[in-house]
Amino acid sequence: MSKMLEIENLKARIAGNEILTGLNLVVSTGEVHAIMGPNGSGKSTLAQVIAGHADYDVTEGSVKFDGNDLLELEPEERAREGIFLGFQYPVEIPGVNNAYLLKAAVNAKRKHVGMDEIDAFEFLKLAREKMALLDMDQSFLNRGVNEGFSGGEKKRNEILQMAMLEPKLAILDETDSGLDIDALKAVANGVNALRHADRAIVLVTHYQRLLDYIEPDFVHVLSKGQIVRSGDKSLALELEEKGYEWVREVANA
Amino acid sequence: MSTQQKELESLVNRRYEHGFVTDIEQESLPPGLDEDVIRAISARKNEPEFMLEWRLKAYRHWLTIKEPEWAHVHHHPINYQDISYFSAPKSDKDRPQSLDEVDPKLLETYDKLGIPLHERARLAGVAVDAVFDSVSVATTFKDKLSEAGVIFCPFSEAVVEHPALLQKYLGTVVPHRDNFFAALNSAVFSDGSFVYIPKGVRCPMELSTYFRINAANTGQFERTLIIADEGSHVSYLEGCTAPMRDENQLHAAVVELVALEDAEIKYSTVQNWYPGDEDGKGGIYNFVTKRGDCRGANSKISWTQVETGSAITWKYPSCILRGENSVGEFYSVAVTNNLQQADTGTKMIHIGRNSSSTIVSKGISAGHAQQSYRGLVRVMPQAEGARNHTQCDSLLIGKECGAHTFPYMEVRNSGAKVEHEATTSRISENQLFYCRQRGISEEDAVNMIVNGFCKEVFKELPMEFAVEAQALLNVSLEGAVG
Numbered sequence: 092m093s094k095m096l097e098i099e100n101l102k103a104r105i106a107g108n109e110i111l112t113g114l115n116l117v118v119s120t121g122e123v124h125a126i127m128g129p130n131g132s133g134k135s136t137l138a139q140v141i142a143g144h145a146d147y148d149v150t151e152g153s154v155k156f157d158g159n160d161l162l163e164l165e166p167e168e169r170a171r172e173g174i175f176l177g178f179q180y181p182v183e184i185p186g187v188n189n190a191y192l193l194k195a196a197v198n199a200k201r202k203h204v205g206m207d208e209i210d211a212f213e214f215l216k217l218a219r220e221k222m223a224l225l226d227m228d229q230s231f232l233n234r235g236v237n238e239g240f241s242g243g244e245k246k247r248n249e250i251l252q253m254a255m256l257e258p259k260l261a262i263l264d265e266t267d268s269g270l271d272i273d274a275l276k277a278v279a280n281g282v283n284a285l286r287h288a289d290r291a292i293v294l295v296t297h298y299q300r301l302l303d304y305i306e307p308d309f310v311h312v313l314s315k316g317q318i319v320r321s322g323d324k325s326l327a328l329e330l331e332e333k334g335y336e337w338v339r340e341v342a343n344a
Numbered sequence: 345m346s347t348q349q350k351e352l353e354s355l356v357n358r359r360y361e362h363g364f365v366t367d368i369e370q371e372s373l374p375p376g377l378d379e380d381v382i383r384a385i386s387a388r389k390n391e392p393e394f395m396l397e398w399r400l401k402a403y404r405h406w407l408t409i410k411e412p413e414w415a416h417v418h419h420h421p422i423n424y425q426d427i428s429y430f431s432a433p434k435s436d437k438d439r440p441q442s443l444d445e446v447d448p449k450l451l452e453t454y455d456k457l458g459i460p461l462h463e464r465a466r467l468a469g470v471a472v473d474a475v476f477d478s479v480s481v482a483t484t485f486k487d488k489l490s491e492a493g494v495i496f497c498p499f500s501e502a503v504v505e506h507p508a509l510l511q512k513y514l515g516t517v518v519p520h521r522d523n524f525f526a527a528l529n530s531a532v533f534s535d536g537s538f539v540y541i542p543k544g545v546r547c548p549m550e551l552s553t554y555f556r557i558n559a560a561n562t563g564q565f566e567r568t569l570i571i572a573d574e575g576s577h578v579s580y581l582e583g584c585t586a587p588m589r590d591e592n593q594l595h596a597a598v599v600e601l602v603a604l605e606d607a608e609i610k611y612s613t614v615q616n617w618y619p620g621d622e623d624g625k626g627g628i629y630n631f632v633t634k635r636g637d638c639r640g641a642n643s644k645i646s647w648t649q650v651e652t653g654s655a656i657t658w659k660y661p662s663c664i665l666r667g668e669n670s671v672g673e674f675y676s677v678a679v680t681n682n683l684q685q686a687d688t689g690t691k692m693i694h695i696g697r698n699s700s701s702t703i704v705s706k707g708i709s710a711g712h713a714q715q716s717y718r719g720l721v722r723v724m725p726q727a728e729g730a731r732n733h734t735q736c737d738s739l740l741i742g743k744e745c746g747a748h749t750f751p752y753m754e755v756r757n758s759g760a761k762v763e764h765e766a767t768t769s770r771i772s773e774n775q776l777f778y779c780r781q782r783g784i785s786e787e788d789a790v791n792m793i794v795n796g797f798c799k800e801v802f803k804e805l806p807m808e809f810a811v812e813a814q815a816l817l818n819v820s821l822e823g824a825v826g
Contacts (some may be wrong), residue, residue, distance in 0.1 A: 142781050145773070158551030170783035182778045185769075192782065195792060199783035235796070252782060 092119045094158075095291050096141075096260055101152035102316075104139045107182055110136040112316035113152070118260070121288040125302055125327060126295045128313030129335035134295045135179060137313070138264040142176040143169050156260070170196075171203035173259030175264050177249040179295075184236035190250070192236050193218065193255055200256060221254040226277045243274035250281040261285065262293045267301035279304030301333040314338050373430040379403065382531055385430050389500045389535075394505055394743035402520035402530030411524050414563035415687040416716040416748060417656050419629065422594060429532045429565070492548050494578075494775035495540040498692025499567050502538035509540055513571050517600035517637045517664070525596040525631040525658075532688050533598070541576035541607070550806055552581040566597040572607035574640065581609040581809055593618075595654075597632045605640030605667065612805055613661075617653035619684045627684070634661035638670035639694070646673040648804045650813040655684060660718065665699035665727075667801065672701040675801040679817060680713030680745070689719040689750075694730035694760070703734040706798050708817075716748040723760040730760040738768040739797050741790070768802070791817070 096118040102110040110133045118124055128134050140147050141154065143166035154161040161169060198208045209217075213276060218232060225247050237245050253261050259327070263282065267275055282292065282305050294305060302310075302324060310326040311318045314328055320326065330338065373384060382403055386396040394430055411422070489496050495506060502510055520530035539545050595617070601609050611634075622625025630653075636645035647661040657680075663672030674690035692701035701721070709715045721732045738747035749765055771793055779789035794817055795802070802810045 144777055144778075166777060166780040167783050167785050170781050176781050178778065178781075182772070182774045184775050184778070184793060184796065186799055187792050188796070191792065191796075192779070192784075195784050195788065196782035199785070199788075203783070256782070 092121055093157065094119050096161075096293075097153075097155040099153045099155075101137075101140070101154060102150045103136060104150060105136065105147050109150070110147075110316050111140065114313075114317055116311065116318060118291045118293060120259075120291055122309065123286065123292045123294065123305065125307040125310045125324075126293060126313055126318075127297070127299075127310060127327060127330060129338065130297070132313040133316040134297075134313055136316075138176055138179075138262045138293075138295050141169075141174065141262060143165060144179055146186070167199070170256075170258075171200050172286065175253050175256055175258035175261045177246075177253060177261065177263035179265040179268065181237050181240075181245045181249055183238050183240075185238045187236045187324050188232075189217065189234050189236050190214075190232040193232075193252060196252065197255055201215045218251075218255065221251055221281075224254065225251055225281045226273075227251060232250060242269040243271060246270055246278055247274065247281075250278050254281055254285060257285070257290075260291050260293070262295065264295045267296055267298065275301065276304060299327045302327050312338050348361055364398040374450060375428045376425050377403075377427070377429055377532065381429055385532060385534070388430065391500075391503050394507070394511060395503050398515070398520070399531050399533075402527050403521040403532075405521055406485045406524070406527035406531055408496050409524050409527065415658050416714065416718075416750075417658060417685040419656055419685075424528075427594060430534060431503070443823065446728045459826065477813065484603075488548060491541040492545055494545065494547055495538065496551050497538055499533070499536040499538045499569070502569075506538070506540070507729070509571065510538070510569070513569060513600070513602055515600075516600060517635050518598050518633050519794075521747040521757075524631060526598050526633040528691045529565045529567060529596050529633070533565045536567040536569075536597070538568070539570040539578065539580065541570075541572045541578045543573045544575040545573075545575065547578040548585040550579045552583070564593065564595045564597070566595075568597070568599040569602075570600070570609060570611070571602045572604065572609045574604045574608040576604075577608045579612070579800065579806060581612050581614075581806060583614040583616075583809070583812070594629045595631065597634075599632070599661075601634075601636035601645055603636065603638050603640065603643035603645050603667075603670075606642045607640060608644040608646075610646045611636070611661070612648075612809055613649040613651070614805075614809060614816060615649065615651045615653050615657075616655045616816050618655075619653050619682065620655040622682050628653065629658075630654035631656075634659065635666045635691075636662065636672070636673060638667050638699070640670075641668040641696070642670065643667045646671075646675070648673075648675040649677070649799065650798075650801070650805070650816065651676070651678040651686065651688065652816050654686075657684075657686040657688050659686075659688045660690055662693070663701060664693045664695065665701060665730075666695045668696045668698060670696050670699045672699070673804075674701075674703045674705070675804045676704070677706045677708070677798045677801045677813070677817070678715060680710070680715045682713060683710040684711075684713045685715070686713075687716045687718055687784040689717045689721070692732055693719040694721075694723040694732070694757075696727060696730075698729040698731075699727055700731040702731075703732070703736070704800055705734075705736045706801055707736075707738045707747055708741065708794060708797070709738065709747050710741035712744045714746045714748070716750060718750040718752075720754070721753040721762055722754040723757050725756045727757050730757060730758055730762075732760075732762045734762075734764045736764070738766075739796070740768065740770045 094117055098114055100114040101111050101114040102109060112299060126134055140149060149162055194214055201209060227247055237248060240248060267276060292315060294301060307324055310322055310324055312320040379400060382399050386399060433737055506681055518526050520527050539551060570580060601611060603609050617628035617630060640646050645663050661674060665672050672692050678686050678688050680686045690703055703719060705717050707715045707717055717736050719734060723730045734750055740747060747768055749766055753762055756761055764788060775793060776786055776789050780786060795814055802813060
């Protein structure tokens with residue numbers, strides 16, 4: 092087990108408002124971390140900052156990925172290095188074929204590591220395999236990217252992309268929100284299939300429910316832009332029981 | 345946010361790759377226009393008397409009319425006396441009979457453009473009538489075409505070799521009185537292509553012409569006439585690029601298509617003339633009149649265009665749907681970047697019973713560009729059962745550009761069905777970020793989104809042209825602003 096992601100005293104703001112106020116977190120290979128916290132605590136901001144969204148300014152602190160400065164890299168470089176963000180609100184890109192985006196993404200990564208482009212047959216075979224795992228209909232491939240997808244379909248599509256890209260570090264931002272129980276199980280299946288000693292997964296979630304299906308090694312509670320408590324999965328249950336009000340009290344104490 | 349904006353802008357502002365000038369000696373007329381110049385052009389081309397008379401008639405009419413001002417474009421006034429109305433490569437006298445005899449410099453030019461003529465011809469089975477500075481220098485596959493009875497030759501050759509056909513059809517679709525630029529073209533046209541497909545013949549290959557403008561301060565006045573006789577079929581490809589120049593270059597072409605009963609003409613254009621620099625300096629003025637006449641019953645004319653170049657584009661490929669059950673189609677992708685201006689669209693004139701037309705227009709604006717779709721659907725009283733469907737979509741890249749739509753509908757038959765759909769969208773930063781998070785560069789993401797937007801039009805292009813068009817779009821629009 093080695094350190095993959097090291098976040099130190101991270102401060103970040105958007106439109107002048109400081110959201111992350113000195114966050115520390117270390118994620119090592121093979122681990123699954125859950126980050127929980129009330130609305131506005133900075134969960135999504137953390138995910139966006141790691142992915143490199145330009146709207147967020149990092150004012151202090153450092154983020155290292157495999158020992159290298161992550162904040163120096165462009166979003167696409169971070170992705171090619173193996174960071175995947177499952178979006179809370181995946182955007183629609185009308186007219187762009189889902190398969191086309193997937194293939195372009197797979198090839199961008201392959202190119203980065205010096206591999207040849209994937210051939211059409213190999214790609215299709217792989218995609219079908221992963222889609223079966225996620226209980227997705229084949230027709231997904233030929234639809235516009237997230238175009239007219241239901242909330243559940245969008246989230247499954249995120250997991251499909253993750254499964255195809257096989258990232259080192261997957262950050263799933265509220266992947267469980269808006270999912271019915273079947274979709275939740277399918278998504279959890281996809282994520283669990285990806286658990287691996289060389290890989291780390293960070294689940295950003297509001298509810299404990301997802302953790303019934305994807306068991307985390309660590310649970311962190313975020314409040315006002317900092318991690319105020321860390322523990323094992325029992326912390327999630329405690330949180331569920333006592334509510335976020337309890338976290339605020341802890342944070343203020 | 346603002347640094348992001350700047351980066352995106354720098355991507356959009358990529359320089360034109362095809363800007364270079366081939367050093368071939370020009371034999372040009374001095375600038376200026378009067379009847380003597382027209383006589384000189386006609387004499388150099390050994391034209392018969394009727395052609396000279398026709399030119400003079402057009403010229404005299406042109407003198408009486410004014411340049412139109414209704415288009416949504418702005419430019420400095422054009423001084424028509426500053427333009428040289430004829431230029432030709434010196435090798436004109438002994439024209440090459442095959443590609444081997446073509447000036448190597450010319451071939452080099454094509455190579456720079458990524459159009460290896462010989463290879464293209466061999467691989468794609470396309471006959472190429474290459475127009476270089478007003479005079480055709482390479483014609484291939486002539487034998488195969490003449491076997492089928494197809495005439496495909498430079499316009500100037502048709503004037504001499506096929507005067508009867510020419511006299512019968514020339515100016516019957518776009519009369520010399522049609523508009524200011526058509527009148528000018530009729531007076532001074534240099535060369536172009538002539539195509540005749542005999543009755544019942546399906547043209548054995550796609551016909552292709554590559555145009556280039558290469559002489560400083562020389563107006564380019566192409567004239568193309570395509571006649572598809574009863575039951576025939578032809579697909580014609582036109583593509584062009586231009587070298588970098590400081591002076592604005594006027595281009596006023598005329599294209600006339602005639603489809604007789606049961607005939608079909610498919611006319612595809614990829615246009616990539618020099619659009620000018622970031623300040624709009626030096627680009628081509630492209631004022632073109634393109635019109636097809638579905639003269640016979642069940643005839644069909646289909647225009648497909650991909651317009652990425654020129655400083656100013658003023659172009660409305662149109663169909664006159666005279667024949668019963670005739671079909672007109674217009675598929676267009678127009679891209680404007682930097683200070684480019686385009687006022688483009690189509691006219692569908694329904695005269696025949698049950699005539700139908702389809703218009704799919706995709707406009708993409710970036711930088712400070714302004715783009716207008718201007719379309720007219722006119723249904724005449726006798727056009728019982730006429731149908732039109734118009735779809736007009738605009739995609740904006742960045743915050744400084746504009747898209748405008750001017751749809752005109754004149755329906756004088758109460759049974760006609762006319763539909764118009766329009767959308768405007770913008771490439772958002774969120775879309776770009778999403779793609780980048782998947783490892784796709786911003787450039788590739790924009791290309792992907794733009795190509796997705798244009799899909800419906802690209803699928804109408806012949807295969808090899810579609811690939812070229814896609815590449816062209818990528819060059820024209822590397823990057824985008826959300």
